[in-house]
Amino acid sequence: MSWRWEYDPSEEHVTGGAPPAFIAEVEKKADEVVRAAAAFYVEGKAFQGASPAGESIDVPGGFFVCIVIPRHECVYIRQVTYI
Template sequence: MSWAWEYDPSEDHVAGGAPPALIAEVEKKADELVRAAAALYLDGPAHQGPSPRGENVLVPGGMFFCQVVPRHERVYLLQITAW
């Protein structure tokens, strides 16, 4: 397995109705978060202890809430909010 991001529970549920420009910004930032998590958790599946807390991430045009789960080697995008 290798680090990646994904919408949870689905892209339609999380990103449905969000402007395409916002979705592009969210996905670009999610790529950055994946690279950072991969560098921080070198052996994700062997991670001991709790996962980091979820966080709100600001991007142009809105924000999103995500959760890093080292044992899954995933950054889960849970909610997108446009403004």
């Protein structure tokens, strides 16, 4: 398995009709978060510590909230807020 990101519970639920250009910015930044998580949590599925707390990440036009789960090798996007 390789690191990835996904919407949780679903893209429709999380994005809530936000404009496509804004969603593109969210997904671009999510790709960066995935690369950083993969570099920081090298052991991935073998990680034994507590999962990190969720974080809010600013993007042009709003922000999104995500959580990194090293044992899943996944960044889950839980909320998207378009301002």
